[in-house]
Amino acid sequence: MAEVERIGAGPHLSHVAIHAGVVHVSGVVSPGSSVREQTQNVLAGIDELLRGAGSDKARILMATVWLTDMRHYQEMDGAWEAWLPAGNAPARACIEAKLSLLDFSVAIAVTAAQ
């Protein structure tokens, strides 16, 4: 059995769990004055977590994006597209949902290859 490696393990969750060359990243939220800024900060946070796991944004397999209001889709998507390296877009799903931390408008979770 391949080992499970965890980064940032707390009482509720690990920021990252790594197994068999696949990196599982928790839902990330981040402050910001707009959805665009929040998205940029979330993606910067994901960059950092992926780097710590020996991966990067060109190796994302699947992403789930939750928006508290689907009207913010374009704003999120603009920041997302500017962040993604060309030719390396992951599979993605985007859904409207309330988040556990009420101050935030966007949360993103990703799974990536190491």
Add this chain to the structure above:
Amino acid sequence: MSDIKRIESGSRVSHAVIHNGVVYVGGVLSTGTSVREQTKNVLQGIDATLQRAGTDKSKLLSATVWLTDIATFDEMNSVWDAWVSPGNPPARACIEAKLLKPGHRVEIAVIAAV
């Protein structure tokens, strides 16, 4: 190519699907009068499915928690924290969503190493 093994496979869904040393457990629901009770039952159900897959909660990689009311986040978390294997929490995301039936208040799906 490695084989796919399914656990309690029905005409629409399997309770769990195993591939390449990873088990994917479908969203588990439960009856119960409170979020606390439902969370406890759901986690017991996940324990049972993980056991059938030949693994356990210390090997969790990722979890998605859906609550019908995000205000019950702390109530879910208190049961979750008591359940989770110390030092081995999965990556996790928690979102508010409508669930199958009006009585359902929490649903959890997980991915684990086998």
